[in-house]
Amino acid sequence: MMPAQKVFLSGNEAVAAGVRLARPHVIAAYPITPQTTVIERLAEMVEDESLKAEYLHVESEHSALSACIGASAVGARTFTATSSQGLLYMAECLHYASGGRFPVVMMNANRSLALPWNIYGDQRDSLSLLDCGWIQVYAEDAQESLDLIIQAYAIAEHPDVLTPMMINLDGFVITHTYELVSLPSQEDVDAFLPPFLTTNKMDLDHPMSLAFTAGPAYNQAFKQLQHQAVVSASKIICEVEERFGQRFGRNYPGLLETLYCEDAEFILVTLGSVAGTVRPVVEKLRSLGERVGLVRIRYMRPFPDTEIRNALAGAKAVGVLEKDISFGYEGTVFTNVNSALMRAKVQPPRLLNFVGGLGGKDISAEDIEQLFLRLKRPDDGETVVFI
Amino acid sequence: MAMNYPVRQRSFKPPKDLAEYPVGIAFPAGHLVETNASWRSHRPVLDAGKCTNCRICWLLCPDGVIHTSKPGGLEIDYDYCKGCGICAKECRQKAIRMENEAL
Structure with a gap:
């Protein structure tokens, strides 16, 4: 293991650091308090070329996730982040991503929902979307947030799972609190997280029809498979955490x-x-x-x-x-x-x-x-x- | 030949159980497994004797169901024709009449 660096980061900055280490191809996001500093840091990383990714300035959260779905459908590793009203604005796309089995990774800064208007933390945003087919995890601090981002790609992209994953951070309490965070080396993350390979993508050598209609005779079977995939994620989560612990020395207790x-x-x-x-x-x-x-x-x-x-x-x-x-x-x-x-x-x-x-x-x-x-x-x- | 239709794959076998379903909503491209004309109420019928093979119907058919590959004349693919009647209206020779199928 390469020596990890100790850095003083907010939860949002820890997420951005984790995303950079995971080497996504495409980041599409729309700013919203208290998520904004994640995508500000990522934009800076793309600008200074310490992160080689396409950064898409989209006009809404609905478009942010739609862009990630499109990118995932050509086999790209993707990231987006949102919060509260933004998450709800994405709601229909959440089902598209999970139904299409596109392993998008998203950070959500847990924040209350209007009305009354309020930017502070509660968990009504993500919990009201518990049924959207995404894996949902809740972090306790900045270190866990960073580690979850790296683990999330390994879990979501696993062939038995192929399901998008939402990493939830309590608004402000985690997103804006600074902590000493152990930052793994790029070499170790590369060894832990190989590039994303999938057959569920548009491919000129194997032309496929993607994201099509399935009528009453076939639709439920796809939903059943989706359910099985999320259930089987339990096992994969434990396997990924074990592998993570062996490589980085931080052990997580499962679900x-x-x-x-x-x-x-x-x-x-x-x-x-x-x-x-x-x-x-x-x-x-x-x-x-x-x-x-x-x-x-x-x-x-x-x-x-x-x-x-x-x-x-x-x-x-x-x-x-x-x-x-x-x-x-x-x-x-x-x-x-x-x-x-x-x-x-x-x-x-x-x-x-x-x-x-x-x-x-x-x-x-x-x-x-x-x-x-x-x-x-x-x-x-x-x-x-x-x- | 038909404009853009892939060859229908009559060999398609519906999945028998979950294991035969694809992971992800995906299927190899180029498969048309079902006909798609069930809402048609009137079918265009071509009078080969009047047809001059000018192909205005082939050009204007919004669904590309006028086949030109048959030797000696045009052929309408009733598996995909929606019965819109554009071909009959545009035919300068009045070689296509719309026949009520709903009766």
Whole structure:
């Protein structure tokens, strides 16, 4: 392994650094807060020729992803980045990319949705598009963001997967926070990530009809294959992480991460940067003898249902803390966790859904302590609790 | 010959199970596996005796279904003709009449 460089980067800059190392052929993006600095850095890299890529200044997010799909359809490695309203503006193209099995890699800066207008972080943008057929992963810090970009190409382009991948960073909390990041060498990334090769492309030697209509007799089979591909990504993600750990010395725990869940009675399940706030609270309560634990969901698709059951089935009460609400019911992460637990062979723990951080509302360490206290209180019949 | 139609591949076998489907929405180019004329209500019928082989119909047919390869005259490909009637309207010899097929 070549020596890695330690650099002081924001989450967005770490993503840009990761993208450069992954050597995409085409980058198409439209700026939106808080994603903008990713594509500013990438534009600078293309300008100073430290990144040899086509950088397309498109007129909208819809066009950004459309351009990536077109480029992917000739076998190019592609990157785009967006956030919030921009992600929703891409919505129909998200399905085109996943349905066409084009392994576009995209960063999304998690940000609230209007109205009321707000540029700060929550996860309603990506979670409202959970069903678009993309692999969805949520980073906790800048280092993980960089590593996920490099891993994403290996996962998305794997022949068993061929599915686009969305790497989510909490707006501002990750995108704009500066951290010391280990930057791998280009030689190591090249050895880890070979060039993208696919047969699912336009090719003069093998002319193909691409992205066509499939009527009622054939359509469902394509959807079934797509589902199988995302399910099988679970295995590929673990394989890629293992290979990544061997080469770069940073090990990742698969679809989710657990802390003290083996004997925990009260567990908080969450995702993204807020896990970084929960972790020291769990350590503090543990030092006081409290049997508490943390589950950090990394991948929402494919969803770690077995891992969720293994981690939570023995607990007395579980709180799902998320920056999302599906109006009229509950948070989408909660729905998924609940569904996984319903398949457990034992009586599932009591479940509470803590909805917080909407529009960037702060979630403090004190708030997290209160959530653990709330989990210990007897059931009062409430399920969805706004914090 | 037909304008741009690839040869129909009658040998096409629909996939039997998921394993026979392509990865990605892709298929080798040049396959036309189904006829496409089911919404036609009137078919153009060519009177070879009146036809002078001027080929105005061949030139103006929006779907390219007038074949010129047959020795001795033109031939209309009813597998793809949509029945628009342009050929009949434009024919200077009035050699093409539209015949109601919906009856």
